[in-house]
Amino acid sequence: MNKDWSEKNKKMQTLIGKEATFREGIDVLMDLRNDLFQEITSIVNTYPPEAFYQMPFPKAEGYHSKTLVYSMWHIFRIEDIVAHTIILRDSQVLFTEDFLKRTGSPVITTGNEFRGEAIADFSKQLDVKAVHEYCAAVKASTDVMLKKLEYKDLKRKFTEEDKKRVADSQSVSPDEEAVWLIDYWCDKDVRGLIKMPFSRHWIMHIEAMGRIKSKV
Numbered sequence: 001m002n003k004d005w006s007e008k009n010k011k012m013q014t015l016i017g018k019e020a021t022f023r024e025g026i027d028v029l030m031d032l033r034n035d036l037f038q039e040i041t042s043i044v045n046t047y048p049p050e051a052f053y054q055m056p057f058p059k060a061e062g063y064h065s066k067t068l069v070y071s072m073w074h075i076f077r078i079e080d081i082v083a084h085t086i087i088l089r090d091s092q093v094l095f096t097e098d099f100l101k102r103t104g105s106p107v108i109t110t111g112n113e114f115r116g117e118a119i120a121d122f123s124k125q126l127d128v129k130a131v132h133e134y135c136a137a138v139k140a141s142t143d144v145m146l147k148k149l150e151y152k153d154l155k156r157k158f159t160e161e162d163k164k165r166v167a168d169s170q171s172v173s174p175d176e177e178a179v180w181l182i183d184y185w186c187d188k189d190v191r192g193l194i195k196m197p198f199s200r201h202w203i204m205h206i207e208a209m210g211r212i213k214s215k216v
Contacts, residue, residue: 005203008032012199016191022151029199030143036202037139040072043213044132053123056215058116063208067123068216070111071205072131073103076138077110078197081171082185083142086162087193092171093141099134103127108171112178142198154191162186 008028015025052069063071077094084092094100100108104127114122163186166172172181185193 002203002207005032005035005207008035009199009203013195016151016154016194019151022154026146026149029146029194032199033139033143033202036206037136039206040135040209041132043068043209044128047213047216049128051213051216052126052128053120054212054216055120056212063205064211066119066208066212068209068212069123069126069128069131070114070119071209071212072135073105073126074111075197075202075205076135077108077171078181078201079142080138081110081166081169082193082197083138083145085166085169085171086158086185087190088145089162089165092169093138094134097134097137099130099137102130103134104130107173109173110171110178110181112181113173113175115177146194146198149190154189154194156190158186158188 009032012025012028012032015021015028017025047068053067055065055067057064059065066074080092080094084090094108104125106122106125111119111122163182166182166186172178188196
């Protein structure tokens with residue numbers, strides 16, 4: 001794991017755990033997210049469109065078995081769903097800003113259900129620039145939410161009603177490779193969601209993007 005990202009993540013987790021340092025922890029989280037997003041933007045600005053649907057490690061066990069644009073879509077679909085459908089209980093950025101049409105995506109899901117060539121086929125349908133714009137819009141929206149959090153919010157838990165709302169949104173595929181996500185998210189409290197997906201999930205996939213870009 002990138003040492004700087006890892007250290008910031010650990011520092012953030014420690015700071016948000018105490019009311020006296022909670023706000024400082026959120027500031028560290030913002031800094032980490034900005035660093036990580038800068039890495040995504042650098043890849044988008046450096047590599048040609050065809051690089052984003054290549055799969056240099058198709059049989060690997062790990063996140064680097066995907067494509068660059070799939071990774072972007074996956075990170076921010078999950079963040080959009082968790083931030084809006086679960087925590088805020090409002091409309092996802094995908095819908096409020098017409099990003100489904102703009103990105104060219106054939107699905108509204110996280111993409112967990114795709115395997116092998118299906119990942120490459122899905123990736124070829126996506127407009128990389130529009131996906132990057134979607135990622136930026138989701139990040140900005142989540143950042144606003146995170147900055148408004150108070151220490152007492154960290155222990156907020158979720159219910160069966162929350163799980164049903166996610167399922168009803170059809171944002172998570174019923175495929176066995178994806179449907180587990182609903183329980184995974186809703187069984188956490190807000191503090192748990194700050195870790196996955198708002199920080200560590202980014203690190204894992206963006207590090208994988210670094211491996212992919214080195215081989216495309």
